[in-house]
Amino acid sequence: MMIEENATEAADLREETAEASPELAEHDRTNALEAELAEAKKAALYAHAEAQNVRRRAEKEAADARAYAATSFARDLLSVADNLERGLATIPAELRADDKFKALVTGLEATGRELESVFQRHGIKKIVAMGEKLDPNFHQAMLEMPSDKEPGTVVQEMQAGYVIKDRLLRPALVAVAKAG
The missing domain is CATH 1.10.287 (Helix Hairpins)
Structure with a gap:
């Protein structure tokens, strides 16, 4: 019962305010509509940005699928x-x-x-390994060997490594120089 009374009182107060000051009611309504418009614009921008991100991601995945199929x-x-x-x-x-x-x-x-x-x-290329510094992104060290080369230098290639475009296809299996 108390809630109904409060709601009725609030409605009466709004009517009295609107009757006493129509400009104030119109101003409140304009502010509310502007806030709604700003929120709608913000939501539209977010939706547009998300759609662009999805499209870019799909294009990249399709390009990768073609390149690395x-x-x-x-x-x-x-x-x-x-x-x-x-x-x-x-x-x-x-x-x-x-x-x-x-x-x-x-x-x-x-x-x-x-x-x-x-x-x-x-786009498949052989990895150059002999004489290079060991690069764990392209070489897999199988053993260390005594050598007059700088430690960590590839001194023997047991199996050639390959890349396809910019991705590793198979690492080169190598032996590296051991510290003396």
Whole structure:
């Protein structure tokens, strides 16, 4: 009952104020509408900014998907490149000079060059490791070896590392110089 009385009194007071001073009531109403308008503008700006962020994020994800779609396929091809390189390295010089094997060696070398060309076309590059300072972002140290080189310098590469565009595809497996 008391709440109803208070509400009735407040309504009566507003009516009396509005009748006594119509400019004051109009001013209050204008201020309320301006506050609502400011709030609506703020909400619209936030919604617009959020929509732009979502659009940018989607564009970046789509660009990354296009650029790195072949990543797992490229990783699979790396073992083919490694095996081809190891196979070529095991052919002795006398067999390379033999007429019977010359065509085979030439064909294998051409295959290696073509594979390297395909890698380049798709942004896949071999990581330079020998003589470089160990970089844990691109090299994986497998062991330390005594050497006359500065400690932490790559002195042996056991497996080549590769990047695709600007991302690591596979780290180079290396041996680094040990402090004397």
